[in-house]
Amino acid sequence: MAGRRWAGLVFISIAVSLIIVDSTIVNVAVPSIVEELGISSTEVQWVQEAYTLVFASLLLVFGSLADRFGRRRLMLLGVVVFAAASIAAALAPTGGLLILARLVQGVGGSMILPTTLSIINATFRGRERGIAFAVWGSTIGGMAAVGPLLGGWLTTAFSWRWAFGINIPLGVIILIGVLLTVAESRSDRVERIDGVGALLSVATMAPLVFGLIEGRTYGWWTVTTAPAVGEWTWPFALSPVPLAFAVALVALIGFVAWGLHRQRTGRSTLLAFGLFRITSFRNGNIAAAVVSLGEFGIILALPLWLQFVVGFDALQTGLLLLSLAIGSFVASGIAGALSGKVAPVWIVRGGLLAEIVGVAGVAFTIGPDAVWGPLIPFLFVYGVGVGLATAQLTGVVLADVPPAASGQASGTQSTSRQLGAALGVAVLGTVLFSTTSGVLASALDDRGVPADQRDQVVSLVVDSAGAAIAGLDASPQTQDLATDARAAFSDGTRAAAFTAAAFLTLGLASTLTLGAGARRREERPARSQEM
Template sequence: MQPHENTGHPRRWAILGVLVISLLVVVLDNTILNVALRTLADPVHGLGASQGELEWAINSYTLVFAGLLFTFGVLGDRAGRRRFLLIGLVLFGLSSLLSAYAQSPGQLIAARALMGIGGAAIMPVTLSIISNVFDPRERGRAIGVWAGAVGLAVAIGPILGGALLEHFWWGSVFLINVPVVVLGVLLVALLVPESRDPRPGRVDVLGVLLSVVGLVALTYGIIDGGEHGFGRPTVWAAILGGVAVLAWFVVHERRSDHPSLDVRLFRVPRFAAPVAIVGLVFFAAMGVMFFSSFYMQLVRGYSPLETGLFFLPFAGAQLVFAPRSAAMVRRYGGRAVATVGLVLTSVALAAFAFIDVDTPIWVVLVAFFLQGVGMANIMPPATESIMSALPREKAGVGSAVSNTVRQVAGALGVAILGSVLSAVYRQDIAATVDGLPAPAREAATESVSGAYAAAAQLGPAAPKLIAAANDAFVSAMHWAAAISAVVAALGILIVLRWMPGRPATATADTPVAERELAGTT
């Protein structure tokens, strides 16, 4: 084979388009539900769901999705990636229908969990197929498009959800998935080639089970602690139990002669460093997106649709800069590009520590734009570094690890930063609510949304309570934003110390991990 010959699939760019369509529907569903929560709580126009039921409608999806990503990435490599993609799309479409026509909060929670299974089957194999159909020289550009689609979908979710709710009933936020899924199934069947690991060996059943149990327990503990507080024994039992099971998983994988994940890979900086960066960035970013939505809707008084539209600068930055980041990596190296991206992201997150009740809204828009530019130049070089460390037939492992870290870190960011937000808010609002009736005091102390609900019943005392709640929430937001900026900035140190610089030219056909591990054994 000549060095200049392209080894990619002839229809690789059309295949990438199909994969982006498949990916959009999964990522959209991570954010689209947030704007429908108030409607779902309405007993007339929604399901009359309680606050706890609304939280589980979100978390049942996240919990199952994160817990199964790793397993399905590994199984997709063995059983066939196109097959897993088709199964995942069909399951996602059917569960979207069930969600749209749910008759009770319990049915919605169950349907959302089923959607998580479908999403976990779809997401890791999209990246695996990209690595299989693209020549290594084009893979970075393709992954840039993939990463841009992820960022764009995150931002489009609230906008699309708000627009649908203004014209249709709440089930439309789920029903919109169905035509996209039908289109995706048809195009996958027509265009995407089947691929799998040519030497699958034996399935590591114990390793798969340990990874699922450990991730589900850890994620459950994080989410439950964020919702109800970390002071209960059951929360720490889930978190510590999950960590213990994952430690068992690592020990088992090191000893197994047919591991589902070669944990030695984490000794390779080109693999371990970008995985850590992905985790830190999504911990910080998802936490800020969580509280910024409350800030826009409650403190500033914008509607769900208007709040969604404020994410357009983030979406636009992802759309413009993510596909171009691969060229930047080739020119300047992954270390330089990722460092600039992390600096921009840290600055954008830190900006929220200075945003007040009456800060001009253009400042918020600029912060979102900078965050979008920064993340657009972090994810593609990080993902490319992860994937290039592995041979093509093991692509599902890299994809699953990257996506699992992103989901778990995002859940941890929402849980921990949400807990900081709640603790500071309660401390700051305490003096103001001391003289209120007990029901109003409890509601106002619980959250800023509770304070607004209590104020509606107080008459002349309402303006004072609302002003105090806004000030307390903004003060709490400043603390959470500062922590998120510090976490993102830690990624800069990791990049400078361990990320590779300009792409190496030697031994191009041998994956980095194989070369480096060969030198250490």
């Protein structure tokens, strides 16, 4: 029986790998997608955000549904949906259809992730649970780094479409393995799902991420480029972006108020508000969101810079990022050796410190004439940090959560991570492209380039997410402009890396209170014995 549990953990980890690899494998393939489908820089962000946004919005919903209808059942359904959407993504003839397929992938992914956590929480106990969470977390850290290597190889040797096609055989392996090794589990309490809460959670996330991504396109306050759908054009001077932020704020207030109202009346809530009274759960979720914001945002910028500025192909980019994967796998061994000897929260803090050092080091290394050598040690250190922090943070967040609430709790924890990841891609993507635009425009002004030509070059470079730099460099008349574009894109990537380091520093600061609950729990029995 014990052997079956651990075999099941293997297939659960593969299921996690499926969705994590997919969210990172695309980054290396994006330059090839840009060249073949001709998508803009905004669409580049949406290729990632369409997946992440739906993923984050529905995690709470499916966490609760898993408790009610069966965790294994929902995970298997998620694998089927994810694999079907992967086929659609692999065959997509346009950027719009690719984004649509990514939306559906997000639905499947949001079924898989919280159910893997809740299955682990319900299946393992005591020290075994800590080991299982470490394996789960190390899988996330490792696969986040292996994804670019796999994507680079598939894109270079075959096509970017195989970056999605690889999900099909993986899906089949997961389906068979889970059916054979994972037992079904569900909550003893069967309650009606909070539909209003689900709608309000989506209404909070969708306009927030929309505003962060589209602000530089449509204007942060007044309209710079009017949105248009068919023949209809946005008729107001006020940009839709501040309106989107206002809708998100109102929806967030409504979500919290509605959830507290349902809790007071004894009905089920989408978010387990009562769990936030648990110190480790509350503070851990805050830390998870901030950490993910810093971790996943930088993965968007680096492959674009490596391929369009440094001149790597997709495979070379993946090989360079392999140092991150090696660091993450090394971290899993370190975390295992420290288990039971060092408090998990200190391992999390050590991991975050390593991440900060690694990302800041990468930022200092970035430049238009950068070479690959100095990047390797910093990416390795960053990978060690990701492995340590990711593996242990999950266990810290869910350590005091009752198994009956594991679905809601894991959904909340996963939502915190994905909310951070979604905001990370949106915020750091905006930093990357806005900085590139501003620096390039200034450099062209210094060259005395006429305003019309300047705006055309800036739009060409930014809208292509850097892919146009090679074309500028190919013509003797525009080689100087290509030099400026490389420098500007490097400045944008550096700014994104420093922004990621800043958020990781905030994440480290937010972990300083994570040990308080544990200390209080230890002190209470001690006082009881004295009395």
